[in-house]
Amino acid sequence: MRPFPVTLEMATSPMHDPSHPDGGTPLNSASQPAAPGSGPPSEGMRSGEDARGAAPDHGPPVIVGIGASAGGIPAVQELLGNLPADIGMGFVVVQHLAPDHDSALTDILQQQTPLIVRTAGEGVPVQAGHVYVIPPDRSLTIRGGILHLEDRDQPHTRRNPADRFLNALARDQGNRAVGVVLSGSGSDGTLGVKAIKTGGGITFAQDEASAEHPDMPRSAVRSGQVDFVCPPREIAANLARIAGHPYLWSHWPEQTPLSEEALNRVLRLLRKHTGHDFSDYKTSTIKRRIQRRMSLNQIKQLDSYVRLLKAQGDEVERLFQDLLINVTGFFRDPESFEALKHAVFPAITPDGEAERTLRIWVPGCSTGEEAYSVAIALLEYLGDDWLRTPIQIFATDIDKEALDRARTAIYPESVVSQLSAERLSRFFVRVPGGYQVHENVRNLCIFAPQDMVQDPPFSRLDLICCRNVLIYMDPVLQNRCLNIFHFALAPHGFLMLGSAETVGTDSDLFAMVDQTSKIYSKRAVRTPMPTISGGAGHPSAPEATERPPSPENLERRLHREATDHLLADYAPPSVVVDTGMNILTFLGETGPYIAPSPGRASRNLYKMAHRDLQAPLRKALTDAMAAEQEVCEGNVRMRRDGDLHYLSLRVRPLRSDPGKGHFLVIFDRPDHPVPPAPVRLGEQPEGEQDRWITELEHELATTREQMQSIINEQVTTNEELQTANEEVQSANEELQSTNEELESAKEELQSTNEELSTVNRELENRNQDLSEANGDLHNLLRSIDLAILMVTEDLRIRRFTPRAKELLNLIDADTGRPLTDIRPNVELPDLAQMIRDVLDMVGPKCLEVRDHGGNWYALTVRPYKTEENRITGAVLIFSDISDFKTDPQQVRRLAAVAREAVPAIVLADLTGRILAWNRGAHEHFGFTEAEAAERSLWGLVPPDDHQAARALLERLRQGERVSSYTARRLTKQGEILSVWGSAIPLRDPTGQVYAASLMERDIAALQDYPVPSRNRP
Structure with a gap:
C-alpha cells in the first residue's frame, strides 16, 4: 500500500451548505456557480467573522506563483484586478514571453490591480502586496523567499519556466506555497502544482470555459493535483478568503496543536468509510494534511472539522485522497x-x-x-x-x-x-x-x-x-x-x-x-507467514490459505523435531553468526551464555553474550576470521549464580554459503562448578596457595592476550581509518579537479549557446523562406491546368495538381501512399517499371496513354532532382493530345501552318541530317528543301561555330528544351546571317529523343523586337 499517492480535484460545492457544522459560506461563493471540480465547501467561520480572512501583519508573506502562456495575460489581469490591496500575499507571475522583445507586461498589469507591480530582479525579496513579473528570456527561482534569475538558455531552463518556479516555490515554502495555472498551450505548470500539492500547499487552475487556451490548466487538472478549478475572478475571491488562515502562516502546521482525542476520531472515521487504517502512519504528516483540509474549508478548530466529516461523507473521501500523496515519476534516481x-x-x-x-x-x-x-x-x-x-x-x-x-x-x-x-x-x-x-x-x-x-x-x-x-x-x-x-x-x-x-x-x-x-x-532466515487483518473489501488471497501437510512434510517435521531434542540433550549450546556478529541461529540451550541486554532489541553476539565471555569471544572470532580455520579458547572463566565456572569456546568457519562468512560458536559446558577462591591470599588453606597463584597468573596471561588482541584490532582500525582518510583527501583533490573542468565546460557551453542562438536566428529566416516557397509551390500547382504527379524513390505519392486528382482518381489523404495502391482512370501498363527505368537512366521517357473515357494523353516521366542534383523521385506530366489523335485534319492544319510559317523551321536528326525544311528556311538561307538535305545542318554552320552547334545538339539529346539562343548561319550566296532561335527535342513513342526542331529568325529583320541575352551555342 502506498500511503500517500495522488489527490484528485474536488467536486462542485453548493452555494450554501446547511449541513456545515458552523453554517459557513463555501469558498466558491461567487456570483456564478463554480466549475466542475472546483473544490469542497468553505467552512467554519464563526458568527460575525469576515468572509475574507485577514492576513497577519507580521512575518514573511504567503507567496502565490502564477503560471500562464498563450491567452494568459487577460486571465492574469482579471485575477489581480479582483484582489484587495491588503491581502497580505506576494505574487510572482511566470508568463511565457518572447525572448527577443522587451515586455510591457508590468505596465499592463499595474493598470488593472491595486497591488504594486514590478519586474522581478536578482536577489529581490518577495513582499506582501507586490506582484513580480518574470523578465523576458530569463528563468526564475526562489530560495529563502528571495527571487533569483537564471539565463534561459541553460540546459535545465530551456522549457517549462512555470514548472521550474513552482517546483522551487514548493521546496522553499512547503505548505505556505500557493500555485495557480492559467490559460496557455502545452502542459507547463503540471509538475509545479504537483510539487506544491505534495508539499502541503494549495493549488488552483482556470476552468476551461473561461480559458482562451485551456491546454495548460486542463493538463494540471487531469493530473489530480488541483484543489480549485474556477475562473480567475473566483480564484481571486478564494485567495482572499484563505489568506488569513493559520495553516498558511505557520511554516510547519505542527506548531498548531491538535487534540489527540479529536485526531483519533478523524482516524476512526477514515477507517470506517475507507477501510484503511492510518493510525500507524507518522502523526506529523497526517496532522499536516488534516490542517490543509481545514484551511480549504475555512475551519480553525479540529472539533468543527470532525463535525463536518460526520455531516458530509464526501469530505471524508477528499481527506482520504489528500492523504494519498503522489510522489512518483519516471526513473527517479x-x-x-x-x-x-x-x-x-x-x-x-x-x-x-x-x-x-x-x-x-x-x-x-x-x-x-x-x-x-x-x-x-x-x-x-x-x-x-x-x-x-x-x-x-x-x-x-x-x-x-x-x-x-x-x-x-x-x-x-x-x-x-x-x-x-x-x-x-x-x-x-x-x-x-x-x-x-x-x-x-x-x-x-x-x-x-x-x-x-x-x-x-x-x-x-x-x-x-x-x-x-x-x-x-x-x-x-x-x-x-x-x-x-x-x-x-x-x-x-x-x-x-x-x-x-x-x-x-x-x-x-x-x-x-x-x-x-x-x-x-x-537472508536465509525463517519468517512466519504474515498475519492478514482482512480490511473492508479486501478478500484473502489464495496464496495465504493453509493446506494440510503432505506425508513428505510430516516426515520432514518429525525429523526436525527429533533433531531438536537431540541437540538440546546432548549437543553443546551453539550459535551461528555472520561477519557482522549478528546471530542467525540458536542451537541448544544457550541461555546461560547469551541473554538479551537492556535497551533496544539486538541480536548482536557481543551485545547479548555474558559479560565474562565478551573478551574471549571477540578474540576467538577475530582469530578465526583471520586464519579461516577453527579456533579454540580454553579455560575461560565465567561467574554464574555466584559460582565460578570454566568452559571452552570454539569458533568454526562454515563454508556452505561461498563468498559470505558464517561461523559456528560452540560453548563447551563445564562438568561442575569451581569452588570460589578466598578473598585474600593469606586466608587460603595450607597447600592451596600455589594453585591459587597459578590460576591468577593464568588469568593475568589470558587478560594480557585479550588486551593485546584489542590493541591489534585498534591498530588495524587506525590503519584503515588513515587509509580511508588518504582516500578521502585524494577524492577531494579529484573533485576539485572535476570542478575546474566543469567550470571550463560551463564556459564552453556558454560559447556554444551563443553559436546556437545565431544558428537559431538563421534557421528562423530559412523557415520563413521555406514557408514562402511552399506557398508559391501550392499556388503554382493549383494554377497549372495540367495533370502533374510527383512520387518518391519508393513510388510513394508526394504531391499532385487538381487535374491529377480527377485523372488518377486521387484524394488528399493519398499523400504518402504507394502509387501501386491507386487505381487510376488511365490505362498505365508497367508504369512502376517505367518510373524505375527513368530513375536508373536519369533521363526522361514519353508515352501516349488513354483514359477510360477515350481521351489521349502524352505522359512524360522525368527525374525529380534536388538542388544538390540528387534524384529523389520522379515527376509525371499528362498532356492532353486528344485533338491530335482524334482529328487528323487538325494535325494537317498544324503541319501546313508550320510549313508556311515566316520563321525558318528546320527538322534535323541528332547527327545533323536535315529531315524537313519549311518555306521560311528557304527564304532565310536560300536553299531548297532538297538542296538543304544534301548539305546537312553542318553546311549551314560556319566552321568556327561547329563546336557550339554540337553542344546545342547534345543538350537536345539529353531532352533539354532550349528556349532561346543566337547563332551564325551560311546562306546559299555565302553570306553570314545572324539568327535568334529556339529548339525542342522530338521523341518517338518509347520516349527516346530521335530528332530536334529548330525555329530561327534573322536578327536584322526583327528590328526593335527584344531578344533575350543568351550565350551563343
Whole structure:
C-alpha cells in the first residue's frame, strides 16, 4: 500500500451548505456557480467573522506563483484586478514571453490591480502586496523567499519556466506555497502544482470555459493535483478568503496543536468509510494534511472539522485522497535503475530456465511511472531475449483512480520530459494529450488495488521495488512491512527501497547489496507467514490459505523435531553468526551464555553474550576470521549464580554459503562448578596457595592476550581509518579537479549557446523562406491546368495538381501512399517499371496513354532532382493530345501552318541530317528543301561555330528544351546571317529523343523586337 499517492480535484460545492457544522459560506461563493471540480465547501467561520480572512501583519508573506502562456495575460489581469490591496500575499507571475522583445507586461498589469507591480530582479525579496513579473528570456527561482534569475538558455531552463518556479516555490515554502495555472498551450505548470500539492500547499487552475487556451490548466487538472478549478475572478475571491488562515502562516502546521482525542476520531472515521487504517502512519504528516483540509474549508478548530466529516461523507473521501500523496515519476534516481541492471537483473534472470516466470512487485505504484520504469529497465537489460523470458510485474495501490490512470498509461509532455529521446521513441507512442506507454510494456504490468499491510502479499517474488513508501510509516509498521517483504520474496530475491529508507541497523532479514541505491538481498532466515487483518473489501488471497501437510512434510517435521531434542540433550549450546556478529541461529540451550541486554532489541553476539565471555569471544572470532580455520579458547572463566565456572569456546568457519562468512560458536559446558577462591591470599588453606597463584597468573596471561588482541584490532582500525582518510583527501583533490573542468565546460557551453542562438536566428529566416516557397509551390500547382504527379524513390505519392486528382482518381489523404495502391482512370501498363527505368537512366521517357473515357494523353516521366542534383523521385506530366489523335485534319492544319510559317523551321536528326525544311528556311538561307538535305545542318554552320552547334545538339539529346539562343548561319550566296532561335527535342513513342526542331529568325529583320541575352551555342 502506498500511503500517500495522488489527490484528485474536488467536486462542485453548493452555494450554501446547511449541513456545515458552523453554517459557513463555501469558498466558491461567487456570483456564478463554480466549475466542475472546483473544490469542497468553505467552512467554519464563526458568527460575525469576515468572509475574507485577514492576513497577519507580521512575518514573511504567503507567496502565490502564477503560471500562464498563450491567452494568459487577460486571465492574469482579471485575477489581480479582483484582489484587495491588503491581502497580505506576494505574487510572482511566470508568463511565457518572447525572448527577443522587451515586455510591457508590468505596465499592463499595474493598470488593472491595486497591488504594486514590478519586474522581478536578482536577489529581490518577495513582499506582501507586490506582484513580480518574470523578465523576458530569463528563468526564475526562489530560495529563502528571495527571487533569483537564471539565463534561459541553460540546459535545465530551456522549457517549462512555470514548472521550474513552482517546483522551487514548493521546496522553499512547503505548505505556505500557493500555485495557480492559467490559460496557455502545452502542459507547463503540471509538475509545479504537483510539487506544491505534495508539499502541503494549495493549488488552483482556470476552468476551461473561461480559458482562451485551456491546454495548460486542463493538463494540471487531469493530473489530480488541483484543489480549485474556477475562473480567475473566483480564484481571486478564494485567495482572499484563505489568506488569513493559520495553516498558511505557520511554516510547519505542527506548531498548531491538535487534540489527540479529536485526531483519533478523524482516524476512526477514515477507517470506517475507507477501510484503511492510518493510525500507524507518522502523526506529523497526517496532522499536516488534516490542517490543509481545514484551511480549504475555512475551519480553525479540529472539533468543527470532525463535525463536518460526520455531516458530509464526501469530505471524508477528499481527506482520504489528500492523504494519498503522489510522489512518483519516471526513473527517479536514475543511478538506482542502473544498479538494478548490474546487481539484480543478472541474478534473477532465468538462465536456461524458460519455464520460470520472472516475478516483480511494485507496491504503492501510484499512477504507474515506477512500475513502467522497472519494466523499461528490464527490457533494456534483456534486449532481444525479453520475448523468451516470461515476465510478471505486479503493481498495486490503494488509490483506484490512480490505478485507472496507470492502466491507461497516458502521460503529459511535462511528465515524460524526464525521459531520454531514445526511451521516448522506443517505449512510448504519441497520442492526443501527451504520450502513451507502448503496448508491449503495458502488457508486462498488472495493476490491482491492494493494501500491502492488510491484504495477503504475493509470493515467490524475485524483486520488490518499494520506494518512498516506508518513510510515511511509524517504525512498528515499517517492521511489519519488512517482514511481509521477506516472506513474499523467493530465496534469491531482492528488495529495493527509496533513498531515504532503510531496513534498520539491526535487521537480520536482509543483507546490503548496494548501499547507495538501497538494494538488499533476502537472508536465509525463517519468517512466519504474515498475519492478514482482512480490511473492508479486501478478500484473502489464495496464496495465504493453509493446506494440510503432505506425508513428505510430516516426515520432514518429525525429523526436525527429533533433531531438536537431540541437540538440546546432548549437543553443546551453539550459535551461528555472520561477519557482522549478528546471530542467525540458536542451537541448544544457550541461555546461560547469551541473554538479551537492556535497551533496544539486538541480536548482536557481543551485545547479548555474558559479560565474562565478551573478551574471549571477540578474540576467538577475530582469530578465526583471520586464519579461516577453527579456533579454540580454553579455560575461560565465567561467574554464574555466584559460582565460578570454566568452559571452552570454539569458533568454526562454515563454508556452505561461498563468498559470505558464517561461523559456528560452540560453548563447551563445564562438568561442575569451581569452588570460589578466598578473598585474600593469606586466608587460603595450607597447600592451596600455589594453585591459587597459578590460576591468577593464568588469568593475568589470558587478560594480557585479550588486551593485546584489542590493541591489534585498534591498530588495524587506525590503519584503515588513515587509509580511508588518504582516500578521502585524494577524492577531494579529484573533485576539485572535476570542478575546474566543469567550470571550463560551463564556459564552453556558454560559447556554444551563443553559436546556437545565431544558428537559431538563421534557421528562423530559412523557415520563413521555406514557408514562402511552399506557398508559391501550392499556388503554382493549383494554377497549372495540367495533370502533374510527383512520387518518391519508393513510388510513394508526394504531391499532385487538381487535374491529377480527377485523372488518377486521387484524394488528399493519398499523400504518402504507394502509387501501386491507386487505381487510376488511365490505362498505365508497367508504369512502376517505367518510373524505375527513368530513375536508373536519369533521363526522361514519353508515352501516349488513354483514359477510360477515350481521351489521349502524352505522359512524360522525368527525374525529380534536388538542388544538390540528387534524384529523389520522379515527376509525371499528362498532356492532353486528344485533338491530335482524334482529328487528323487538325494535325494537317498544324503541319501546313508550320510549313508556311515566316520563321525558318528546320527538322534535323541528332547527327545533323536535315529531315524537313519549311518555306521560311528557304527564304532565310536560300536553299531548297532538297538542296538543304544534301548539305546537312553542318553546311549551314560556319566552321568556327561547329563546336557550339554540337553542344546545342547534345543538350537536345539529353531532352533539354532550349528556349532561346543566337547563332551564325551560311546562306546559299555565302553570306553570314545572324539568327535568334529556339529548339525542342522530338521523341518517338518509347520516349527516346530521335530528332530536334529548330525555329530561327534573322536578327536584322526583327528590328526593335527584344531578344533575350543568351550565350551563343
